Structure formats: structure tokens, C-alpha cells
Amino acid sequence: MTALDARPAVLGSTELAQVDALWRAANYLAAGQIYLMANPLLHEPLRPEHVKPRLLGHWGTSPGLNFVYAHLNRAILTHDLNAMFVTGPGHGGPALLANTWLEGSYTEAWPEVTQDADGMRELFKQFSFPGGVPSHVAPQVPGSIHEGGELGYSLAHAYGAAFDNPGLLVACVIGDGEAETGPLATSWHANKFLDPVRDGAVLPILHLNGYKIANPTVLSRIAPAELDALLRGYGYEPIYVEGSDPETMHQAMAAALDSAVADLAVIRRHHDRPAWPMIVLRSPKGWTGPSVVDGLPVEGTWRSHQVPLAEVRHNPDHLRQLEQWLLSYRPEELFDDHGRPVADVTALIPAGERRMGANPNANGGILLRPLTLPETAAHAVGVPAPGATLAEPTRALGRFLRDVFALNADRANFRLFGPDETASNRLDAVYDVTGKQWQAAVEPVDEHLSPDGRVLEVLSEHLCQGWLEGYLLTGRHGLFNCYEAFVHIVDSMVNQHIKWLRVHRQIPWRRPVASLNYLLTSHVWRQDHNGFSHQDPGFVDHIANKSSEVVRIYFPPDTNTLLEVAAHCLRSRDYVNVVVAGKNDSPNWLDAEQAALHCARGVSIWEWASTHTDREPDVVLGCAGDAPTLEVLAAAKILREELPELAVRVVNVVDLMRLQPEAEHPHGLGDREFDALFTPDRPVIFAYHGYPWLIHRLAYRRSNHAGMHVRGYTEHGTTTTPFDMLVLNHMDRFQLVIDVIDRVPGLVATAGVLRQRMTEAQGRHRRWIRVHGEDLPEIRDWTWEG
Numbered sequence: 001m002t003a004l005d006a007r008p009a010v011l012g013s014t015e016l017a018q019v020d021a022l023w024r025a026a027n028y029l030a031a032g033q034i035y036l037m038a039n040p041l042l043h044e045p046l047r048p049e050h051v052k053p054r055l056l057g058h059w060g061t062s063p064g065l066n067f068v069y070a071h072l073n074r075a076i077l078t079h080d081l082n083a084m085f086v087t088g089p090g091h092g093g094p095a096l097l098a099n100t101w102l103e104g105s106y107t108e109a110w111p112e113v114t115q116d117a118d119g120m121r122e123l124f125k126q127f128s129f130p131g132g133v134p135s136h137v138a139p140q141v142p143g144s145i146h147e148g149g150e151l152g153y154s155l156a157h158a159y160g161a162a163f164d165n166p167g168l169l170v171a172c173v174i175g176d177g178e179a180e181t182g183p184l185a186t187s188w189h190a191n192k193f194l195d196p197v198r199d200g201a202v203l204p205i206l207h208l209n210g211y212k213i214a215n216p217t218v219l220s221r222i223a224p225a226e227l228d229a230l231l232r233g234y235g236y237e238p239i240y241v242e243g244s245d246p247e248t249m250h251q252a253m254a255a256a257l258d259s260a261v262a263d264l265a266v267i268r269r270h271h272d273r274p275a276w277p278m279i280v281l282r283s284p285k286g287w288t289g290p291s292v293v294d295g296l297p298v299e300g301t302w303r304s305h306q307v308p309l310a311e312v313r314h315n316p317d318h319l320r321q322l323e324q325w326l327l328s329y330r331p332e333e334l335f336d337d338h339g340r341p342v343a344d345v346t347a348l349i350p351a352g353e354r355r356m357g358a359n360p361n362a363n364g365g366i367l368l369r370p371l372t373l374p375e376t377a378a379h380a381v382g383v384p385a386p387g388a389t390l391a392e393p394t395r396a397l398g399r400f401l402r403d404v405f406a407l408n409a410d411r412a413n414f415r416l417f418g419p420d421e422t423a424s425n426r427l428d429a430v431y432d433v434t435g436k437q438w439q440a441a442v443e444p445v446d447e448h449l450s451p452d453g454r455v456l457e458v459l460s461e462h463l464c465q466g467w468l469e470g471y472l473l474t475g476r477h478g479l480f481n482c483y484e485a486f487v488h489i490v491d492s493m494v495n496q497h498i499k500w501l502r503v504h505r506q507i508p509w510r511r512p513v514a515s516l517n518y519l520l521t522s523h524v525w526r527q528d529h530n531g532f533s534h535q536d537p538g539f540v541d542h543i544a545n546k547s548s549e550v551v552r553i554y555f556p557p558d559t560n561t562l563l564e565v566a567a568h569c570l571r572s573r574d575y576v577n578v579v580v581a582g583k584n585d586s587p588n589w590l591d592a593e594q595a596a597l598h599c600a601r602g603v604s605i606w607e608w609a610s611t612h613t614d615r616e617p618d619v620v621l622g623c624a625g626d627a628p629t630l631e632v633l634a635a636a637k638i639l640r641e642e643l644p645e646l647a648v649r650v651v652n653v654v655d656l657m658r659l660q661p662e663a664e665h666p667h668g669l670g671d672r673e674f675d676a677l678f679t680p681d682r683p684v685i686f687a688y689h690g691y692p693w694l695i696h697r698l699a700y701r702r703s704n705h706a707g708m709h710v711r712g713y714t715e716h717g718t719t720t721t722p723f724d725m726l727v728l729n730h731m732d733r734f735q736l737v738i739d740v741i742d743r744v745p746g747l748v749a750t751a752g753v754l755r756q757r758m759t760e761a762q763g764r765h766r767r768w769i770r771v772h773g774e775d776l777p778e779i780r781d782w783t784w785e786g
């Protein structure tokens with residue numbers, strides 16, 4: 001194992017001086033952003049009032065990122081690369097802001113931050129300043145697709161960007177702190193799914209600077225041979241760049257990149273899975289910053305992680321050290337009198353879209369082409385009457401997605417992601433036209449594995465989510481299907497993506513991207529066989545808490561509504577869409593035309609299921625979700641037969657956010673619309689797919705909120721029968737009838753016999769399943785018209 005700094009020099013004196021000047025300029029700008037709000041070029045002695053009152057930002061990782069960015073610029077020019085940059089270290093904002101300003105892409109995005117002294121002052125002041133930009137890499141930074149506020153996702157994003165992107169090189173810097181996270185550890189395996197010819201390439205650059213916020217990092221402290229074995233075991237050929245002397249490190253890094261690019265050129269000519277090159281960069285944390293502060297070592301330690309000199313405004317010695325530190329970069333050699341970068345600094349910066357800050361892949365909406373979608377009616381199931389036929393909703397969706405793949409095959413811009421559940425979730429019709437992408441060994445018993453497949457399955461929800469985010473943000477389309485209970489694994493990841501989208505939507509030069517679409521199936525009400533561990537509908541609650549301009553939640557009650565919702569989501573832009581649907585045989589309530597109208601409304605009265613529609617209802621039965629809809633209709637049928645004079649209104653909700661007031665969500669209903677559906681004062685019995693308190697939260701401002709009684713999942717789960725899950729959580733048809741009797745004035749006195757029969761039916765059910773192990777025949781064979 002030999003570091004490349006032992007190889008012959010590849011940089012001539014001129015190129016060496018230029019790459020060093022570019023690095024020094026970026027370091028100067030990175031440090032200046034953390035500290036200065038005036039006197040950006042140090043044309044006068046530094047005074048306390050030139051320094052920001054609150055010092056925020058992170059220095060420690062910035063010089064290493066600047067070093068990599070400078071050398072990638074040189075490699076782009078030397079080898080004519082189409083490259084983009086993914087920043088793993090969480091708070092590398094100063095570095096990326098510095099480099100995009102130097103290359104001009106930042107000024108193109110934000111013309112008020114000019115490429116001169118005034119613009120430099122604005123660049124410095126806005127950083128981590130009220131009304132400015134964050135300290136991490138955020139959507140405001142051109143060339144970025146990766147939110148730096150949370151660690152672990154960079155490599156997954158990089159591979160997602162590379163899929164179906166031949167000719168693209170995604171350079172991904174992985175911080176050694178980030179390398180300790182679970183999502184990043186899984187992401188190393190993404191190279192088993194990347195086709196060298198059809199896809200782009202990912203060049204991981206593991207940056208070992210030794211420390212996190214306050215502790216050493218694992219990969220920097222294990223023996224070099226152990227680290228090498230680990231990386232080779234993952235399927236990479238590591239190239240090592242190690243040291244602290246700038247000239248030696250420049251030569252080593254240039255040689256490393258030249259070697260990696262040469263290897264990639266060979267790899268891209270063959271479909272066989274290679275050992276992919278990667279670079280391990282070992283440099284001091286806080287490199288080129290203050291060595292010692294207040295008698296304590298800083299450079300090369302955890303103390304350089306954030307702000308090395310913390311008392312600059314009040315401690316003259318700190319102020320003196322800051323000035324010496326900034327002057328050590330010799331800014332007079334890097335910027336002219338007007339603050340513009342000099343020729344030596346810009347000599348190795350590519351032009352136009354070859355600049356990493358201007359690469360169109362990092363503003364994917366520029367490249368986005370709409371999907372050609374099949375007609376939903378062509379996949380609709382026949383519904384001669386409500387409930388007259390049965391179908392597996394996601395099986396029909398699988399056929400629809402099969403045609404999406406076929407219609408867009410020439411564009412290679414759609415993929416299906418999931419953790420080993422595509423067939424389990426009944427979407428396996430897609431295998432008629434595509435396989436599962438796979439570059440590792442194939443055995444005779446395997447099915448549907450293919451190096452050019454468009455389905456990506458790996459048993460890591462983190463990796464599926466990261467791939468999809470990278471794929472979408474570089475201008476493509478996708479769908480993530482997952483068991484409902486286990487999508488929670490990506491709660492934090494989707495939170496970051498939603499925040500990214502919220503800011504992205506406010507930036508005029510960011511173009512809309514395809515929405516992140518979730519299909520959650522194998523859901524809580526049909527996980528009776530797997531038991532309590534598989535029963536959790538709470539992801540919707542997590543999403544409902546997020547930015548209303550970004551999130552959408554849908555509960556299609558049957559097959560045809562699922563098809564309409566799916567088509568809508570695949571056409572949408574800049575949203576996170578969550579669709580919850582069943583995969584088991586269930587009744588079809590609406591034909592294709594009715595489904596389209598219902599989905600367009602988002603919520604509507606089902607007149608065919610209601611009684612006495614010519615007068616005000618005595619009670620409203622609301623429902624959202626396939627299992628709740630079935631139980632509400634079964635309860636409505638009992639009431640129709642047993643209490644024929646009772647006016648019952650059935651309201652189905654497919655777009656959950658319609659329940660919110662219009663002031664709180666773009667899809668929200670006005671109060672008059674809401675009251676027209678649910679009445680201002682009549683009892684509402686609402687059966688909901690998930691936790692019942694979410695409905696209360698969405699509707700708490702409504703005039704009739706006090707009259708709403710919500711049934712849903714209340715954490716009562718086990719291995720049992722499908723109907724028993726409903727009984728355990730008090731959302732079965734018998735309980736809904738009891739709720740009506742208890743809440744409609746006068747019924748307690750007149751419908752006591754019916755109430756008693758409902759209670760007896762629940763008891764009969766419990767006794768039956770404990771003897772027979774399956775639901776009562778009257779439950780299994782129930783039909784709306786039967």
C-alpha cells in the first residue's frame with residue numbers, strides 16, 4: 001500500500017502554482033465568511049468592528065474540501081470531464097460558497113453578490129447571518145443536490161445521480177465522521193448496482209481529517225491495513241493521498257485523480273463489475289489554520305472543527321492571530337485591487353457548464369422531461385356496481401407502472417425503488433419489461449436480475465431513499481414502494497428532502513423537479529399474519545407535520561382511485577407524495593370515470609351509499625383508507641337495514657389534506673365546503689386508516705370538531721385475523737354502528753336492541769376466530785349488495 005505522493009510529479013511549476021493559488025483563494029474566502037463583515041481584502045488593519053458579532057460556521061473541514069474542489073477543476077480541464085460535486089461533510093458551506101463564487105456560478109445565481117470587493121463583502125456578511133445563507137451546503141448554493149445539515153446520505157445521493165447518466169462523473173467527498181453513520185455504511189454497496197457503460201461513475205473521496213466535533217473518527221484511527229481491507233472488501237481500489245506539506249499534497253492529489261480518471265475510462269468500456277477507484281485523502285483538520293490558540297493545539301485536532309478563534313472581538317491576541325491567519329494566504333496575490341480573482345486563481349477553473357457549480361445535473365429541473373403515462377382507464381377494473389368486483393389495487397398499479405417503463409424506455413428516466421418488496425407488494429408486472437439492476441454474481445435460481453434493469457431493490461430503506469433523491473434532483477422520475485411500518489426508517493431523510501424542496505421552491509433559478517413519490521402498502525390492517533412488529537401507520541403523521549406547500553397525502557379507497565392518484569403523483573413537481581394503498585383483494589367501489597372525479601375533488605359524498613339524501617343527515621360516516629371505507633360501508637348497510645328512517649351520509653376522503661382549513665394547506669377546504677360535507681352540527685363518526693388523533697388535529701378549527709368522533713389504529717396489534725385487527729382497535733363495523741347509536745340524539749333510547757346485537761356480534765367474532773382461526777363467514781363473504 002503506497003501513497004501516491006511517492007510517485008513522480010505530474011504538475012509542472014505553472015500548474016502547481018495555479019492549483020495552489022486557487023486553493024489559497026478558497027481558503028481565504030472560507031475563513032473570511034466565518035469571521036468578517038467588513039474590510040474583506042484587509043486593505044486596512046483588522047479592527048474588532050470588522051468582525052461579526054456572532055461567529056458561526058465550521059472551519060475544520062473547509063480546507064480539505066477546497067483542496068479537492070481545486071484539483072477536480074484541474075482534472076475537468078485536463079480530461080474534459082463532465083463532473084458534479086457532492087459534499088458529504090456536514091458543515092462544508094464556506095468551502096462550496098467560496099469555490100462557486102470564484103468560478104462565477106454563484107454570481108450568476110445571485111447577481112447581487114458580485115465578483116469584486118463589494119460582492120466579497122456581501123459573500124462574507126451573508127454567511128450564517130440573519131437574512132443570509134446557512135452554514136451548511138443548502139439549495140442556495142449552485143451545483144449542490146445535497147443538504148449538508150445531516151450526515152450519512154452523500155454517497156447514496158451520488159449513486160442516485162449517476163444512474164442512467166452515462167458520461168457523468170459524480171465526485172463525492174465523504175467525511176470520516178459521516179462514514180460512521182448507518183446510511184453511509186450501507187451506501188458503499190451501491191457499486192454492486194452501477195452499470196459501468198449505461199450509468200455514470202461515482203468517485204468516492206474519503207476525507208480522513210481525524211476528528212468529529214469532539215472525538216476522533218473510527219476510520220482515521222484503525223490500522224491502515226485494516227482500512228485498506230475494508231475498502232477493498234467493499235469493492236473499491238483505494239488510492240491514498242496523505243500528508244500536510246502543500247506542494248507534496250498537490251502533486252499526490254493530481255496523480256491520484258489522473259489515475260482514477262484513467263481507470264474509469266477503462267471501466268466504462270465493459271459491463272462487468274469492476275473494482276471501482278476511490279481516493280482516501282488524509283489531511284489535518286483545520287489545515288492551514290491557526291496551529292495553537294491560547295496555548296492549546298488547534299490545527300490537526302477537534303478544536304479546529306468550528307471557530308478556531310472564538311474571542312476575536314474582545315481578545316486582542318485572537319484578533320492579531322486572525323489577521324495573521326488571513327494574511328498567510330497572501331490575498332494581495334489572489335485578488336486585484338477591485339477584489340476580482342487574478343488570472344492565476346482562475347486559470348484552472350473550467351468554463352460554462354463544465355464548472356461544477358453550473359453543471360445542469362445539479363439543477364435537475366433543467367434536464368427534466370415529463371413522463372409519457374398510459375391512460376388510467378386502460379388499466380381500470382370493471383365496476384358494474386359498487387362492490388360488485390374484487391381486485392388487488394397494487395397489482396393493477398404494477399401493470400400501469402409496467403407501461404410507464406415501456407413508454408419511457410428510450411428516455412431511461414424512470415426507476416422503481418424498494419427494499420426487496422416489489423413482488424411482495426404486487427408490483428411484479430414491471431418485470432415483463434425490465435429487470436432488477438444487479439452487477440454481482442447471478443445463480444441459476446435467481447429471477448429478473450439484469451445489469452440493465454430499471455428496478456432497484458436492496459434491503460436498506462436508507463439506500464433506496466438516497467438513490468431516489470439523487471435520481472430526482474438530477475432530473476429524473478421515480479417511485480419508492482415500501483411496507484408501511486418500515487418506511488419510518490427514512491423519517492429523518494425525508495425530513496431533510498422536504499426542507500430542501502421548501503427552500504428550492506423559493507429560489508428563482510432552481511427549476512422544478514419530479515416529486516418524491518411513496519407507495520406505502522402491506523399496511524397496518526393487513527399485517528395480521530406478521531403481527532405487531534409490522535403494524536404502524538405513523539409515517540403519515542410525520543409527513544403531515546411538514547411544510548404544507550410540499551407534502552401531499554392520499555388514501556385511495558380502491559383500485560381505480562389508486563390508478564388516478566398514481567398518475568397524478570407521477571405528473572407532479574416539487575412535492576413529497578405519500579400514497580397508502582392495499583395489496584390484497586378488496587372491493588372496487590368506483591368505476592374509472594367516478595374515480596377520476598372523486599380524486600379531482602379529493603373528498604366527496606358517496607350518494608349511492610347514503611340514505612335520505614333529500615334531507616339533512618342525522619349522522620355522517622366519514623372514512624379515509626381502504627379498510628376504514630369497507631367498515632364504514634358495512635356499518636352504513638347495517639343502519640340502512642336496521643334503522644331505515646335514519647338519514648346517513650357517507651363521505652370518503654382520498655386527499656387527506658382536504659380536511660385542513662384552506663389557510664393552512666393549499667388543498668384545504670373552505671369552512672363552507674367542509675360544512676357542506678360534514679355539516680356544522682351533526683354527529684360525525686370517522687373511520688381513519690392511521691392514528692385517530694391526526695384527524696382531530698387537521699380538523700380542530702372546524703365548527704363541528706366537537707361533534708367528530710374518530711376511530712383508527714390505537715396500537716393494539718398482534719398476529720390475528722384481518723377483521724380482529726379492526727375489532728381490537730374499535731374500528732369494526734359493529735363498533736361504528738354502536739358509535740352512531742351512542743351519538744345520534746334519541747337512538748340510545750330507541751335502538752337499544754340493535755346496540756346489544758352489535759355487542760353480541762363482536763363477542764361471537766372473538767369466540768369464532770379462537771376456534772376456527774379465520775374470520776366469520778358473514779365477514780369474509782360480505783358484499784355491499786349481497
